Amino acid sequence: MSDLDQQQVGSPETGEDAETFGLSVRIAEALLFASATPLKLDDLAKSLPAGIDAQAVVDHLVDHYSTRGVNLRPLAGGYAFRTSADLGYLLQADQPAPRRLSRAALEVLAIIAYHQPVTRAEIEEIRGVSTAKGTLDNLLEAGWVRLRGRRRSPGRPVTFGTTPNFLDHFGLDRIDDLPGLEELQGVNLGKTRISRDLSIPLPDDDPDLREDEDPLDDLFAPLDPGDPDPPA
Structure with a gap:
């Protein structure tokens, strides 16, 4: 079991419910990493096991990634992974020039x-x-x-x-x-x-x-x- 599965913040502590929550966390993590745009809770919930609180799953991921190189952030009414603000400078050279407006x-x-x-x-x-x-x-x-x-x-x-x-x-x-x-x-x-x-x-x-x-x-x-x- 991965560190992410073991750190069940706000999840059931034991039994089948804990396993279902752990699976839900992994599903949500995969979907969020793969999405090019922020995912809304309602859309995320459609892919989670029945009875799972999508907000609790997202809150768990937000907490887990709060000190990592990428953070899960609320954006545009949904959630998306973004590079941690203090590490953004490392990626600037690989990013296209930002659009400059008059x-x-x-x-x-x-x-x-x-x-x-x-x-x-x-x-x-x-x-x-x-x-x-x-x-x-x-x-x-x-x-x-x-x-x-x-x-x-x-x-x-x-x-x-x-x-x-x-x-x-x-x-x-x-x-x-x-x-x-x-x-x-x-x-x-x-x-x-x-x-x-x-x-x-x-x-x-x-x-x-x-x-x-x-x-x-x-x-x-x-x-x-x-x-x-x-x-x-």
Whole structure:
């Protein structure tokens, strides 16, 4: 029996239940290692023996890997193994260069994250300047922003929201883990262009459409029909 099976934190101490829990830990460990994206508890539970508490299994793994070279972390509403923060420098040379966004793209991303669902016109109103279509295209290509629906207003403009990839990339479990306005200004994110009077709402990335949104009926329609793109 491995060290992981023997260290049954929060598991039955003896008997068949302990063996079932140990098996569940091994199953969960294998699935989490093999997954390229964070696994949600509900999805993990489907592969565990009946009657096993998936949260207890995950809590056991979190504790077991807390001092290892990789840690099990809550990310994007699920769990994923990530390199321990103090060892990340060892892998930097083998990692592709991180995607670098322009200042405008960072501002747009922050507005979408906090104000979603939000249209391009609303983004421009908050920023006080025009937003090039290429800026939004870059965020869509990165997988951090998605098209949600169409606003029930003249022109039926597309609404934008963030994705689970956004949470995963920035090390967030939930959208309300985002920092507050003072922290954003501390790193100069949008400090120069966003009004000082801007109030940041409680972010909400609920995937369900709002009452003022309709489903996307044509993914290839212009983002803002009749509204020409400003120069990049």
